[in-house]
Amino acid sequence: MPTIKNVTCPVCGTFCDDIELKIKNNKVIDVKNACAMGEAKFLSYSDPHHRNLKPLIRRNGELIETSWTEAIKKSAQILAEASYPLLYGWSSTSCEAISVGIELAEEIGGVIDNTSSVCHGPSILSIQDQGISTCTLGQIRHRADLIVYWGSDPYSAHPRHLERYTAFTEGRFQPSEWKRYVSRLRGVIGKKKLERASQLALMEEISVPPITGSKIPPTLETEKERKLIVIDARRTHSAEFADYFIQVEPNRDYELLQALRMLVKNEELEVDEVAGVPVDVLEKIVDVMVGCKFGVLFFGVGLTMSSGKLRNIDAALALTRDLNFRTKFVIMPMRGHFNVTGANMVSIWQTGYPFSVDFSQGYPTYNPGETSTVDILSRDESDAALVIASDPVANFPKNAAQNLVKNPLIVIDPEKSATALMADVVLPSTFVGIEAEGIAYRMDGVPLPLKQVVKPPRSLLSDEEILRRILREVRKLKKKPRKA
């Protein structure tokens, strides 16, 4: 039974590259090293209940099976006839497919946008304004002694981020938080036992002060092991692993970031609390930040989706810049899908812009807010769409999704997503990273190969091949023969 080592995991932006798979009869039967999401993907991707094996086309309101030739022709016809088509998705496919997609967008004069427009789009806008002080995850793993997650819950969204790159990994120059966490966990369990015993003995609840979260452990500034601080609007799962958790009031991250900037610059805050956090706590946090040797601030969509959006990121980037006057500090967005960074990269190479690129004038233009998918859909401007490797019907606000569905909709996806259920043409593709090869970019901008570990079903094509065929057909329709 062959075991394939060093497989990359096509799920989240952490893009782990140490997965081991056991293959039997062209099927993955065992997964090692992956998180719950990765394991679920590798073990259940071939479940026939949630994937289409034949192209589908909508006739009389029902999706029925059709041939590849007809499905591709119909898709090309929809795109070629549309005056303002939208090509959306891209973050869960290979860079090679994205590259063909951009060619297609240029050919049909459409808008090509990837999922970062509803994820870290504001972060990109802000990075373009402010600049970013960042590094690769390897540097963080080996050197960082202070980790801060802000508006991000890696336990839920990037489950192995903590163990591979931050709190729980032993770096070459930096011991991990592991031992301290285990002893704290023992304390928590002891506390629970004490509470339960007192309930049983006295039949009433006694209050035992919480082990973490109430005040900063005095030793935190002096300890050699890595430290972890989590800042979020609610106590997330990741907060349980943290040495310290700060609960910020929803939509008030900007104030808190600016308050921290003032304290880093030795200015005084003339209030008792900011965004629900007492100022003396903030002062201690800043002491820990300034006192570290190499700190890193990971921020999630908790900042980009709440009030302030890109301005929150402005403040976070500026805080990192200010901290660099006093110590070494870097910052990194927690990118969601395994190749959303790649979607930005390829888009930048080929068009000059990272997302929301509009080709309707014959040349690329970029103006998020105007050329971004949700805005185009909310204003009901597009008249057809191709969705690939994403599920906007499940993830867009209602009115945007309704305007997407009411116009002709082509879906390229291995799965029966909510968008595929609503489509007019469904082009089922192979799972890149399992049934097809390619390149994807990890969240820190490191390109890694996606492996083919099993043979795909014969009736399916890769994303890249489907797009090439559509492009060829579109060019035929437009009677501009060029090399496809």
Next chain:
Amino acid sequence: MQKINVTLLSGRTIDQGTGKEHGKTSQKYYESVAICEVDPADLETLGIKEGTNLKVSTEFGSVVVKAVKSMRGPHPKIVYMPYGPWINIVANPQTHSTGMPSFKGIPADIEPAAPTERVLSLQELLKQTFGKE
């Protein structure tokens, strides 16, 4: 009927993450996404238990989901729904010219759902919202 004014957050959960890999039409995805995590104190105010149907309303719409007791309290007046088709019925589509809708920090009301209101399945929800099957 008792109604409370809350702030609605949305995001990923590990169950949503594994549920989506099992398939958007799977029972696992439905059970992990068509929910709303509510602080135990708020459940008490509403006079309901975990597993009751809960109606979440914002100025953009309303949706019925299962109430789940939040494990990570206390965070009274803050409720949490995982990403998915259910939260999007009530999400704020305003992008403030950034491309990004406001998925977090939405003012909302929660109340126990009427006995006639139930949690729609993915197919029912899509049919109701888009009129397609």
